[in-house]
Amino acid sequence: MSPKVLILMGSDSDWEVMAESRKALEEMGVETEVHVSSAHRTPSRTGALAREAAGRGIQVVICGAGAAAHLAGVVAAETELPVLGVPLASSDLAGLDALLATAQMPGGVPVGTLAVGKAGARNAGLLAARILALSDPALAGRVREQRARMAREVEAKDAALQVRLQADKTA
Ligand code: RP5
Numbered sequence: 001m002s003p004k005v006l007i008l009m010g011s012d013s014d015w016e017v018m019a020e021s022r023k024a025l026e027e028m029g030v031e032t033e034v035h036v037s038s039a040h041r042t043p044s045r046t047g048a049l050a051r052e053a054a055g056r057g058i059q060v061v062i063c064g065a066g067a068a069a070h071l072a073g074v075v076a077a078e079t080e081l082p083v084l085g086v087p088l089a090s091s092d093l094a095g096l097d098a099l100l101a102t103a104q105m106p107g108g109v110p111v112g113t114l115a116v117g118k119a120g121a122r123n124a125g126l127l128a129a130r131i132l133a134l135s136d137p138a139l140a141g142r143v144r145e146q147r148a149r150m151a152r153e154v155e156a157k158d159a160a161l162q163v164r165l166q167a168d169k170t171a
Contacts, residue, residue, distance in 0.1 A: 002057040003033040005128045010038045010065035014088050018064040020118045024125025028142050039070040050078035060128040064121060066090030069098035072111040082131055084124045085111045
């Protein structure tokens with residue numbers, strides 16, 4: 001099966017965070033393709049990856065970049081596929097620069113922007129899975145199961161807290 005989600009990042013230094021996108025998609029049984037490609041350092045390669053993605057069967061592109069983070073915007077300018085942007089905290093501005101650069105796209109060139117860092121990277125993967133699930137009932141089932149699993153985990157944490165509180169009271 002060919003990968004349906006393309007994950008791009010501006011530098012290999014982004015991988016520790018962007019691996020969360022791939023992990024989330026792996027949990028959902030969605031295959032990914034991952035590349036380092038920079039909007040600034042390798043503009044031609046980035047343009048080509050974006051332009052060729054749909055023809056290779058890619059349905060969603062996730063872009064993670066830090067600092068003056070133009071990667072998601074440049075990719076969105078070169079493809080009609082949905083593009084999700086993950087701002088990364090890799091400069092002295094701790095991700096605020098990347099957040100604004102990724103989110104503040106001009107009208108007509110949409111980038112769905114997630115939170116800064118690992119939570120945003122994970123959510124980009126989960127959101128990509130939800131987009132794909134619109135036309136894939138088996139994947140929709142796995143998305144439902146992920147939500148149910150998360151709810152069960154919160155309930156288990158609450159149950160454990162109640163036990164601790166009760167023990168404190170009787171101590
Ligand atoms: C951005 O600059 C990259 O996305 C990365 O977050 C940041 C720093 O890149 P390196 O200097 O570590 O290659 O373009």
